[in-house]
Amino acid sequence: MIVRGDSDRRWRRIFLILGIVVAAYALLAPLTSLDAAQSAGVPLLADRLWFRIATFIAMFVVMATAWNIIGGITGYAAFGNVAFFGIGAYTTGMLIAKARWPFLVALPVAPIIATAFATLIGLPLLRLRGHYFAVASLGVGVAVGELVQNVEYHGQPIFGGASGLFLPIYSIDNRGLFFFYLMVLAAGISIAVTWWVLRSRFGYGLIAIRENEEAAAVLGVNTTAYKVAAFALAAALTGMAGGIFSQWNVFINQDNAFPIEYNVQMILMALLGGTGTVFGPAAGAVLLQLLIQFLGGSLPISADIPFVSDAARPIVAQVILGVLLVVVVIFVPRGVIDFFGGRTRLSLAYLRRSLRETSL
Amino acid sequence: MADFVQLVILGLLAGGVYVAVGVGFGLVWGVLNIVNLAHGSLVIVGGYLTWQLFTTLHLDPFLTLPVDAVALFVFGYALQRGVINRIIRAPLLFTFLLTFGLNLIVVNMLLLIFGSDFRSVTPSYSGQGLELGSIVIPYVRLISLGVAIALSASLAFVLNRTRTGLAINAIAADRDAAQLVGIDLRHAYAVTYGLGAACAGVAGGLIAMIQAITPTAGEPYTLQAFVVVILGGLGRVSATVVGGLAFGLVEAFGQSIPGSGSVFANAIAFSLMVLVLVTRPQGLLGRLR
């Protein structure tokens, strides 16, 4: 039975208020960097570092929210979504660097190419289930990255090769602010799309596929079309983030456009915040990315980690991240998701039960 | 023709390493239903053990392989018993994430201990080889292929002829039924993972003799293990052997295509894997379970 105590309702309200406050701060703080605000004596709340981190977080909000559509709502454990990010980045990057297209014209092409690619590989790949789909999608992710770095034509790398691709800097006032709001817009679109999906006929079909694919099929759900559409939708959003990233970062290569660890990070974010929900992946993205930045020492509030030299710090940060990952996965597999999904109360007894359910 | 023979030999030699990398991974996947993303880092741990024993105790690197195996068996056993067993019934995403987290821990612990320098193991005979006409076959690679085959054979022996192995097979077939006939699942699972880790350790020892290693070099081995297991098919050691050798051959011939070069190795391998997955998900030799 569903039991919702008053304390849970209170906690959810606290989280909601907290979320709104954080979002409002993140959206308004950049305005203090405008010349008008500065000359009016408003304290600067958003410097270059702030923009860097905030835009990065927004980028992960897009990726985690997009992954949620195929991984969380449809239940297909895609492990190669970073391919769409990279394809988006390289599409926009190539159009700007080689074809000299203006950024805002080159940007919409990124989701189109990513969608086309997802449709193409989705048709065969989405026939696979479980581990096989996960592994195959991971394989595609790796293969695309390798190809992009290594494809040559008459001895010349087509996509910039190992040395990467440099884009001309986008000349606009308040560049940091511009790209931040652009990425936030992309994040907003992703969340809005998820919201729409979960209320639509399409979304019900996807959830039915997740819960039982054959049953969905005999009830009339066109499972192939739906799965591919969900995959393509995730690809479009992820590709859009990649397109923005390429111009924002000005330089792209295999390492920053196809990082394999993004695959895991976006999934972890969605799991932390709650798969299948509208805001869960976004919340997870903010939390995890802040944590990663904090551990890596990028945040101004970073405290020293005792007994660790500055040089070893990034490595120790990774160890801590690994330990956290293990602890979260072991102790909270159902807990966090069910809590934010409003299905259960988060208590010690619940954690113990969820541990018992998953362990031998 | 000589080129062809040379490619086949090169392919098989490279395949030997892939077999060693793949068997442990395939065992863990087939029996525990865990795609072990930490596999590559266990391979590297084996590599560092061999390097450490070779540089400090001046042991012949091939003699360090049993040490790698035992050490990683113990580590793997403890890891499964203490950690992975706790989420064995969770959805597949969680095992992915857990093993990724373990990978992160192991890799970065190695970085803290050994630093990020490249390390290689070069015994006195490392430059020598067997000359067959125009082709030189390095002894190290030749012995490595032998070791990989021997490793697979002994794993197959353990699985098919020993009490523990039969218990593992029973679990792979039906976990709950195995429990009903009195198999201690926790122990058997831990042994399985331990065996997988031991194979990874031996593979790492071999790899350290063939190329320089760093703590972060493990990821490609996880990916290669994927390809090998998918190519051969899940569930049998012999299938993994075929998969590993086939992978080596594909890579050798792929690299020989004019204009491709070694950089395409992964792309070719993964395209092949995806192709096999889509057309023949049970692998070249596997049976659908």
Place this chain on the structure above:
Amino acid sequence: MSAETKPQLELRQVTKRFGGVAAVDGVTFEVAKGDIVGIIGPNGAGKTTLLNCISGLYRLDGGDIRWDGASISGMAPHRVARLGIGRTFQIVRPFGSMTVRENAAIGALFGSAEARRKPKEAFEIADEVLELVGLAAKAGHPVSTLTIPDRKRLEVARAVATKPHLLLLDEVMAGLNNVEIDQALDMIRKVHATGVTVLLIEHVMRVIIGVCRRAIVLDFGQVLAEGEPDVVLRDERVIQAYLGERYAKRLKS
């Protein structure tokens, strides 16, 4: 031929093999519109395989399946469903994260070819159907809280919500006690009374005799006998097929 006797569903020499074994082997029969037909047979006779062939989950290895005179062999399951062929699964397959009402709504959302319904309309249809199968009181419950008989009802509700012309029922009575069987029989009669043709697989003889106008006996993938239920069930070959199975069972245990 009058409209009543023209076959709605025709199976001609339908064959499905797994490896070398023919699970369904040259099965031929017809179902007329508005009829209520039972398929019986011992375990492993190929009954569920046959349903999977009709609903498009399996590809045929031979023969043809026709619906209103047109072949539907090789058609994707969702298209078969939209033609108006609904089905249930013997081992129930509820959408676990959804409520009872949502489960039924999925059928209404996707099952009908003519209407692309909005979720709101689908929920209205779901409510009607839940009323029909007797689950209205539990509409808001998560399916995980349902009892076995209720889960079987939900299977039927989902299929009925697709507004099928033909309903394929795969052992809806399995695992139910006598009282529950009576209730389920009642439910099937109600659904049939709304004008739906019913083809049901059953193990329980009482069900076949209770509701079916015609029975088809399947054994080793082939049609062993066909006709009125009480006649068919007295057929010597049919009795043998069942007794033989019981002997085999006794020997095994």
